[in-house]
Amino acid sequence: xxxxxxxxxxxxxxxxxxxxxxxxxxxxxxxxxxxxxxxxxxxxxxxxxxxxxxxxxxxxxxxxxxxxxxxxxxxxxxxxxxxxxxxxxxxxxxxxxxxxxxxxxxxxxxxxxxxxxxxxxxxxxxxxxxxxxxxxxxxxxxxxxxxxxxxxxxxxxxxxxxxxxxxxxxxxxxxxxxxxxxxxxxxxxxxxxxxxxxxxxxxxxxxxxxxxxxxxxxxxxxxxxxxxxxxxxxxxxxxxxxxxxxxxxxxxxxxxx
Amino acid sequence: xxxxxxxxxxxxxxxxxxxxxxxxxxxxxxxxxxxxxxxxxxxxxxxxxxxxxxxxxxxxxxxxxxxxxxxxxxxxxxxxxxxxxxxxxxxxxxxxxxxxxxxxxx
Numbered sequence: 001x002x003x004x005x006x007x008x009x010x011x012x013x014x015x016x017x018x019x020x021x022x023x024x025x026x027x028x029x030x031x032x033x034x035x036x037x038x039x040x041x042x043x044x045x046x047x048x049x050x051x052x053x054x055x056x057x058x059x060x061x062x063x064x065x066x067x068x069x070x071x072x073x074x075x076x077x078x079x080x081x082x083x084x085x086x087x088x089x090x091x092x093x094x095x096x097x098x099x100x101x102x103x104x105x106x107x108x109x110x111x112x113x114x115x116x117x118x119x120x121x122x123x124x125x126x127x128x129x130x131x132x133x134x135x136x137x138x139x140x141x142x143x144x145x146x147x148x149x150x151x152x153x154x155x156x157x158x159x160x161x162x163x164x165x166x167x168x169x170x171x172x173x174x175x176x177x178x179x180x181x182x183x184x185x186x187x188x189x190x191x192x193x194x195x196x197x198x199x200x201x202x203x204x205x206x207x208x209x210x211x212x213x214x215x216x217x218x219x220x221x222x223x224x225x226x227x228x229x230x231x232x233x234x235x236x237x238x239x240x241x242x243x244x245x246x247x248x249x250x251x252x253x254x255x256x257x
Numbered sequence: 258x259x260x261x262x263x264x265x266x267x268x269x270x271x272x273x274x275x276x277x278x279x280x281x282x283x284x285x286x287x288x289x290x291x292x293x294x295x296x297x298x299x300x301x302x303x304x305x306x307x308x309x310x311x312x313x314x315x316x317x318x319x320x321x322x323x324x325x326x327x328x329x330x331x332x333x334x335x336x337x338x339x340x341x342x343x344x345x346x347x348x349x350x351x352x353x354x355x356x357x358x359x360x361x362x363x
Contacts (some may be wrong), residue, residue: 113279
């Protein structure tokens with residue numbers, strides 16, 4: 001049975017729903033729309049970033065298998081780059097330091113998983129297990145934008161379609177980048193590295209008409225200044241915690257005031 | 258085990274652990290729960306901080322691109338996106354083209 005999509009989640013805090021509602025009947029039919037979504041702007045951003053990563057891994061003396069497994073196992077670009085930089089220095093600071101730095105810059109996975117879980121499913125943790133490896137910035141942002149307009153039973157299927165496709169795009173791009181590293185000049189690398197933050201900026205900008213995301217964006221951008229005071233591995237986590245908490249309290253104060 | 262492989266395994270396990278802990282913590286909570294609103298704000302603020310740093314003070318090859326070109330690309334992309342919030346891909350390509358154009362000019 002096909003059911004019309006209901007835009008049920010209109011509270012502040014979520015990315016905007018797509019303007020064209022979709023009709024879906026279950027997990028299997030939602031997989032393909034998720035797949036298609038991942039091949040749009042998200043796929044371009046993903047491919048560009050992971051191409052650059054593959055080239056960096058090659059230059060650091062790592063193997064193509066390592067680059068591929070880093071994409072699929074870590075699936076968080078800042079953490080991947082921390083390890084590549086450590087490899088490029090011959091692990092001079094030690095493996096433990098590199099791992100702690102990589103985990104710290106990818107610590108956003110925790111709040112992202114917390115915020116995504118109730119949107120994906122109504123309380124059943126076990127149903128979410130197949131989706132867990134795909135929780136990363138791009139799938140999270142796309143899901144928060146698209147899922148409120150999709151029937152709840154179909155949401156995991158959509159997320160798996162998006163996540164699996166993104167995963168494959170990332171791995172393929174990283175391998176491609178590894179093998180064409182020598183052909184990528186500084187200009188091409190700069191362009192590839194610019195695509196990723198630009199894509200995230202567009203996702204945030206599309207949400208600026210809602211008060212809660214607007215507060216989070218403003219506070220997060222302001223807190224980014226912490227990067228100049230703290231060690232690089234901790235700066236992003238600290239900026240997110242400080243900016244996000246400030247935005248949350250600002251919203252609560254407005255709600256009660 | 259070579260250091261690169263050891264670092265990869267440990268980091269992958271830790272990142273998987275972060276995701277699992279997040280899902281476990283939030284399981285059973287409704288989307289209206291204050292903890293979910295807080296986590297969403299933290300995630301969005303982290304993303305905003307990442308974008309800010311990547312544009313204002315990037316590392317690597319992007320640091321060689323003049324700030325004016327990075328800001329122009331960002332501004333052009335965001336402008337197209339705000340004209341129509343579904344135009345993510347055109348906005349992305351516009352921002353990239355403007356950044357490269359400005360880089361060539363500056």
